[in-house]
Structure formats: structure tokens, C-alpha cells
Amino acid sequence: MALDKIGIAKRIAQELRDGWYVNLGIGIPTLVANYIPSGIDVEFQSENGLLGMGPFPIEGEEDADLINAGKQTVTVLDGGSLFDSANSFAMIRGQHVQLTVLGAMEVAENGDIANWKIPGKMVKGMGGAMDLVASAENIIVAMMHTNKHGDSKLLKKCSLPLTGVGCVKKIVSNLAVLEVTENGFKLLERAPGVSVEEIKNATEGKLIIEGDIPEMVIN
């Protein structure tokens, strides 16, 4: 059965490593914070100027001066810090943030990503996404494998305007975990009960299948 959003978030959470600073995009990536494996210390960076982002405040304690990049009221954990936007993007561009998790409308087999603009539709802007994808050493994309018409979103070449080139390293979709290699999408894991055939059919870009593909283990 294909993963739901929470399943994707849980699978991505398994990628976290102790001591990492992590930037989570809006949507599914935000959910990752709820499933940090035990024994692992990570800190979340919010590009509007906050490191050590904590959970939503207790009702009545929300502060208009303390929001995340999604404009939601948040808290600061012990050991957190606040800074200006130039310093925040210094952390990002300077590769001090070890992992970026973000959504995508399309990913190409060479790691190109498109997630900010659909021609003909209202453009909201790229926010910090272009800085994040151009800078991060380690980018995981959280996405649905296909769009609502059933068309693949893992493509030979992106059809939408790009956010960044050759930058995506890993994809966790509702169907599979894939690594972006020099030769295309390498299938690492299948969602529980999803066949390699189904993933093949849902992937337009080059798919590399080597040996047995294990099922994801999600608690």
C-alpha cells in the first residue's frame, strides 16, 4: 500500500543522523519533526532566523515575534538562537545545515528539481527554496510519485521552470525510496506492498533496479 504523508515523513525521519542541523520545508517535510528516532539529537533551522526550533507554543503563549518560515507560531528550545536573514542564509549557503527536506512538483533523473512555478498560474515566489537546493550537500525530496492524473513526477527532464539543477540526492515518495545517481533514479526501497512493477510504471525517468528491492520498514 502506498504511503500516506505521515508514512513519508516517518521514512524520511529515519535518514536523520545525530548532530545534524536540518531545514524542513513546508508541507510533508514539516511533519518529519514529529518522528525523530530516539537517541538522535538534531536541531531544526527555520530560514527566517531561528535555530533550535521547538513545537507550537502552549495555547495562550503564542508570540507574534516568534514564527517559522511557514509563518506559524513556534517556540525556541534550550540552546536555540535567533539571527538575521543574511546570517540564516550564510548557514544554508555555507553548508552548515546538513540536511534539507523539501517538496517538489517534479524531479528529473539528473537531480534537477522544479517546485516553485507553474506557467500560467499565479506565481507565489521561490522563498528560500533556490538558496536551499543550490547549497545543501544533502537534499531529500518528499513527494507523491505521480500527480492526480496518474502522470509521473519523476521525469527524464523537468517540464516546469527549475528551482535548481542536479541537486536532489534522494527521494522519498509514496511508492519508493530512490537515490539520484549519475545514471538515473536508483530504486532503494519499495513502500510496503508496492511492487517494483508499480514503481516502474509510475516513473518516467530512467529507473535503475539492481537485485532484490527491500520493503521499507516503518513503525
Place this chain on the structure above:
Amino acid sequence: MALDKIGIAKRIAQELRDGWYVNLGIGIPTLVANYIPSGIDVEFQSENGLLGMGPFPIEGEEDADLINAGKQTVTVLDGGSLFDSANSFAMIRGQHVQLTVLGAMEVAENGDIANWKIPGKMVKGMGGAMDLVASAENIIVAMMHTNKHGDSKLLKKCSLPLTGVGCVKKIVSNLAVLEVTENGFKLLERAPGVSVEEIKNATEGKLIIEGDIPEMVIN
């Protein structure tokens, strides 16, 4: 009579304007702080990271963590602030500091300045001088008109390695106040009792003398 160092400092102090941020170099420029005209508020910037620099601390109150660019113990006045070196030079390069006063070994008639290196001698380094002269909109040089051999230091062309090109706007020497114009050194004032002839003889670069040259008024 030619001015002494204090006379030069006093004359330069007359150039200060209310509301200016000022960076004073080591030597004669430092003395300028002692002769701020009454009714004028200025703040001194020290490029090692201090704005609103005050006088030397009261004996016994000196703090190793509070020095000026000459490595002397200083104080911070009310309204002062402390910052890192990048921010300090942002103030300088970004032309937020209205006036820079510094010494020079040579100034050329086109405004070139040499004050950091004598070939064959130990080179100590330019410190912040190159940033200051390349950035300041308003640079006053405090200097002796001639060297100890009596040779002019106001030249057609600098013989020493340059600190900056075409940047000096005004010179206050022991003999005169001069403006650096497109056509050369324009004589503005004579030191008390110093003749135009003496200044002419002490100036190798092109000297522009228009009309009567008044004597400096120094208290």
C-alpha cells in the same frame, strides 16, 4: 610659525560637523578627539569593532577586552556599540563613516596616498588603511609638509607603494591647509606666520594659489 602636532589636530578638529561618525588613524589623527568644537556631537569609530569610543579608562578600570585600533585601552560612551570586524568594515566601505583622518608619508597632486610601506624596510602591514582610503567620501590627511631632509611630501606623483588612488580630499600639514582638486593642491590657508613662498618651496606637486591666502585661526 609652522604648526606642531597639536596645532594640526586642532585645525582638523575645526572640520568636524555635527552628527558625523569619524575614524581617526594612529598618531596626530588620534589627538583630534581632544579638540572637538563645542556644540558639536560626533562619534568615533574604531575599526576593531567599537562605535562611540570614549577617553582612556580611569586608572584601575582598564579592560583587556576593550581596546582601540591602536591597541590602547579605551572606554565606551553612552550610546556606543560593539560589533565584529566584518560589520565594522561594512560601516567603512558602506560610507556610513563620514570622515576619515589619517597620516601619510606622501600625497600626490591627484589625491593618491602612500602611507603603509617603504621598500627595503620592514613592512608592518596596511591594517585598515586601504579599506578606509578606498571607501571614505571625505578623507583628511594629517602630515608634515616635508620630511626630515626638507624634501616635500606633497608630490607630483607618489614614489612609495600606494595605499589608495585619487582619494585624498584635504590635507592639513604643519604649513598649510590644502584641498586636492582636479588640477592639483589648492592652497586654502597658511599656518600662522608662514608665507605663501615657504609653502611653495615645500610643495613639489602642482600648487594652486588664487587670491589672498588667509592665515589659519587656531585657539
Place this chain on the structure above:
Amino acid sequence: MINKVVKNVEDALQGVQSGMTLMLGGFGLCGIPENSISQLEKLGVTDLTCISNNAGVDNFGLGLLLQKRQIKKMISSYVGENDEFERQMLSGELDVELIPQGTLAERCRATGAGIPAFYTPAGYGTEVAEGKETREFNGKMYVLEHAFKPDYAFVKAWKGDTAGNLIFKGTARNFNPLMAMAGKITVAEVEELVPAGELDPNQIHTSGIFVQRIFQGVAYEKRIEQRTVTPKS
């Protein structure tokens, strides 16, 4: 001590004219210069170019100036929360330049720091880099980005002193210190204005040298866009 205090928002905005380029601090509605925006609306200046990370919401923040069609061009990284914005943009009344958020921040800082241009990886290979110089350093591609040329910068701080020093609170800091550096004339409004000497000089975020005018703001609404909370247990 140089005194930067002006008595109210009217005096603070002296000299602002139609056609000018303005920087406005804030991220979403967090840390926006509410008083200055209201006064811009009151002044009725038009044909403004506004550099601001976002464009407010329909009836607050820069949305107020959009409603009155005072803005000719927005330079922002994200403008998603505003129907009137969308209408004006699609109809061609409003010119919009979208730039990556980190590039926006760094260009503001560069403006204030006397850096005319710098290289950044953001936007390489995308339409953001079209027409811009690109270059390789250590095997990676970068885009050349330039400083801005703003006339005024409007920032909002938590505390300020009469010398123009500013301290920000929480994530209301965001673009404010960078834009403060960049403005030819920087106007700071503060929630609390104190005498020079009351703020610890070690803890000042923006030095008074970057601020030309400071005033005690009034009636802050500090609207929250997304009130998300954890229920009391």
C-alpha cells in the same frame, strides 16, 4: 552622542516622494514597520518600488499600499498571501521581481557594506539567472548578484535608544538589520525608545550609525498569520 530621535512618524517620513525605491523589513507580518507603512498610505505617494521579502496580506502590511495602488514594483522572494496582489500582477498593473530569499538578504547586506556585487549559487540554471553573469569557482557554478540602490529603508525594532541603536526580538529581526544598513535614509520605529546608555553596547544588533531617524512607534497590532498552538494539557 548623536541624537537620532524624531518626534513622530510624520517627521520620520519627511522627504519620501513618489517614484522612490523603499526597503521594508519584516518576514510575513512579523517585524514589519507598521507605523511607517500607515504613514506611507496617508502620504499617498505612488509609483513606489518596494523591496520587501513579502507583500503583506490584503488588509495589512504592504497590502495597504497595494490596495491604494501606490506600488509600481515589488521586489520580493514570496508574495503568496494576497488576493489584491494577485489581481494587480495578473492584470499587469504591478511589476514583480522575484528573487531567492538568501540572495535578497545578501543583496541588502552588500548594499549597506559597500560590496557592489558578489557570487551566489542560488538560482544557477534557473530563470533567475537569465541574463546574469555566471561563473565557476572550485567546480561549482555561481551567479553574480548586485547591491540595491534604495532611497529609504523602514525597519521595526523591539527596543531602540536615542543614538539609533536597535535590538530586535525573536524572528522579528529577519531583514530589518540588513535593510537598516542599506538605506540612504533609514527610519527605525521601535516598541520602546530608551535614553542612550540604557542598552548594553555588547547586545546591540544594529548600531546607531546605520539609523538616520528613530521614533517611538504606537498602537502595534502585531498580527499573527498562522496561529498554531499546542493545546493545554
Place this chain on the structure above:
Amino acid sequence: MINKVVKNVEDALQGVQSGMTLMLGGFGLCGIPENSISQLEKLGVTDLTCISNNAGVDNFGLGLLLQKRQIKKMISSYVGENDEFERQMLSGELDVELIPQGTLAERCRATGAGIPAFYTPAGYGTEVAEGKETREFNGKMYVLEHAFKPDYAFVKAWKGDTAGNLIFKGTARNFNPLMAMAGKITVAEVEELVPAGELDPNQIHTSGIFVQRIFQGVAYEKRIEQRTVTPKS
């Protein structure tokens, strides 16, 4: 919370090897990482390239490493207070690259901020610009300057917490926050190490993300180079 504490200077300097490029904070003797410098001397690593605004004095600061001939190259803006330095430089034992102080600071920041290169007016038309790209922006000439590639950065702060956050005091801040950003491994020594949560997150100068190792320093001498005072009246 990510814990950055190491138990002493020995652990903090694990991995430092001969031939490496090191950044060391401080202006004159103000804000220098005294403990780390002593340990570098003890380790006896040689052929070091040291990026530091100054080179210490004969028997303190980087002068200690110069005495032991551990430094191959100094990258500084001013090196005037040191006889042994002068001797080694004139004899050709020591390679010295002098760069303008503002350029040094900005190059450190650029290194940490992922900016590979930027333009500055400092040094244009002088020997500092020889062999470098120059360019005109808005009628003024600028020099292209590049980021550094340091292996370690050693910084000294007043207070730090277990998460690696740092607060500096007075002008001991200087290059320390910039070099902290720049180090591949940044080692921070502090006069007072406190638990995470004790420092006000609004008042942190260097975020823990920039610091890989932090330790409680010992026996700070904090020598004053020029003790200038106003007599008691």
C-alpha cells in the same frame, strides 16, 4: 540539543596536523584563543598557514608559534609588534601575505557564508590588487576577492553554552564570529561555559551551528598591549 562540549584543549585540537591552514581570532592580543595557541605549541605541528589579523608579540599569542618556527605562512593585515616575526620574514623563513583588514574580515565571512567571491574597493590601484581581477561598478573601481579554505578555526568567546552558542565581550569580538563561521572545524574556547538554555537566544553572537567543539578555557592571561589610562582625579 546537540552537545558540542569536549573536555579539554587536548580533545579540542584532535586532528590538527602539520601543513594545515588555521584561522585564529583576535585583534592584537585582544580576544585571542590563548588555550588553543598553547596547545598548538605543545603539539609541535609545523608548516602551518595562519590566517589572523596580527601575529602576536614576541612571547605571547602567535609569537609563541613563531618562536618555535611552526608557522610557514602568515596571512594578516598588520604584523608590527614582533621582532622574531621581522627576523624570519626578512630572512625568508616566513612567507607573509598582507591584506587589507576589511578584506580579511569580509573574506572570512564569505568563507562561512558560501560566497566564493565578492568585489571590494580596498586596494584598487595598489600592489594588493596586482594579478587580481578588477572591475568598474557605478563609476568606481573594485577588486575581486575570494573566500579562504581553512581547515580549523580557533576562536575565543566570553561565554558559551553546551550547544556551542557564543557571546563575546567588548572589542574581543573582532574576527572571532567571522572565523567561527569559516572553519571546517571550529574550536571555541570560552571564559565561562554554561548549560544550553542559560543564554538569551536573542543575544547570541555566534550560533552553535558554526561551532564543532567548545571547551572551558583556563588560566587566561588577557595581556594588555598598550595600557593607557586617565589618572584618578
